[in-house]
Amino acid sequence: MAKYELAVALVLGLSLFGLTSAGDPDILTDFVVPPNVNNSNLNGSFFTYTGMRSLVGGNPPTTFTVTKASLNEFPALDGQSVSYAVLEFAAGSVNPPHTHPRGSELLFLIYGSLQVGFVDTTNKLFNQTLQTGDIFIFPKGLVHFQYNANQTDFAVAVSAFGSASAGLVSIPVTVFGTGIDDGILAESFKTNVTTIEALKAVLTPPPPKA
Numbered sequence: 001m002a003k004y005e006l007a008v009a010l011v012l013g014l015s016l017f018g019l020t021s022a023g024d025p026d027i028l029t030d031f032v033v034p035p036n037v038n039n040s041n042l043n044g045s046f047f048t049y050t051g052m053r054s055l056v057g058g059n060p061p062t063t064f065t066v067t068k069a070s071l072n073e074f075p076a077l078d079g080q081s082v083s084y085a086v087l088e089f090a091a092g093s094v095n096p097p098h099t100h101p102r103g104s105e106l107l108f109l110i111y112g113s114l115q116v117g118f119v120d121t122t123n124k125l126f127n128q129t130l131q132t133g134d135i136f137i138f139p140k141g142l143v144h145f146q147y148n149a150n151q152t153d154f155a156v157a158v159s160a161f162g163s164a165s166a167g168l169v170s171i172p173v174t175v176f177g178t179g180i181d182d183g184i185l186a187e188s189f190k191t192n193v194t195t196i197e198a199l200k201a202v203l204t205p206p207p208p209k210a
């Protein structure tokens, strides 16, 4: 991916964000400075996140990879109701069904093609195959996925979130990777404990939530 493509993507993503409504609680100050930062020494660096620089001109992804710029990585986002993630899809890779409980997601596909979809609360599936340059909205809290069906080429998307800390609930990990009783899961999924254990075996516990 050319350098300018990422730059254009980020600029467009930012301007689009003005159209979405905020999700986090309003703050009573212009911005929020963490206690460990000396307020009187603040300058532009506090409002700058450089953790995406390594992606520019980097190697194509070999797995599905997420690089986040959310409250956890970028404290200046506190109270601003916005954050970013760059999603890199290796050929044939999937971002399994998941939700973001605190924010909607505006995905901008900047390289490759991508199958995406979400399911609403009436269990209706809305899916689409995106081309480079397309933008897709995943409504707040709904289960969604992305899949790069191309078996030879990678894909890259930039996602903006309507929360500084949109949160992640991975359906496979939450259900099968957190120690819920085998019998309860077997009953819930109308299957047997052997099948549940096979599913559990391949799913590791989730990383600490931001």
Ligand SMILES: *[C@@H]1O[C@H](CO)[C@@H](O)[C@H](O)[C@H]1NC(C)=O
Pocket: 038, 039, 040, 041
């Ligand atoms: C914060 O920075 C100012 C200006 O450099 C300094 O005078 C003050 O002692 C610092 N405060 C703390 C708590 O370090």
Ligand SMILES: *[C@@H]1O[C@H](CO)[C@@H](O)[C@H](O)[C@H]1NC(C)=O
Pocket: 041, 042, 043, 044, 045, 046
């Ligand atoms: C801005 O603040 C950072 C962190 O306190 C400091 O390292 C940097 O030198 C400052 N930059 C300028 C131009 O003062």
Ligand SMILES: *[C@@H]1O[C@H](CO)[C@@H](O)[C@H](O)[C@H]1NC(C)=O
Pocket: 115, 116, 127, 128, 129
């Ligand atoms: C939507 O998903 C169905 C399978 O559920 C698939 O057959 C169809 O091709 C998908 N549509 C798009 C536009 O990706």
Ligand SMILES: *[C@@H]1O[C@H](CO)[C@@H](O)[C@H](O)[C@H]1NC(C)=O
Pocket: 113, 150, 151, 152, 153
């Ligand atoms: C997959 O990638 C190859 C190589 O870039 C390209 O020729 C092909 O058109 C892509 N296929 C799809 C379905 O986008």
Ligand SMILES: *[C@@H]1O[C@H](CO)[C@@H](O)[C@H](O)[C@H]1NC(C)=O
Pocket: 191, 192, 194, 195
């Ligand atoms: C468990 O369910 C799977 C899938 O239906 C089946 O193939 C398997 O034989 C079952 N195992 C036991 C021990 O019942």
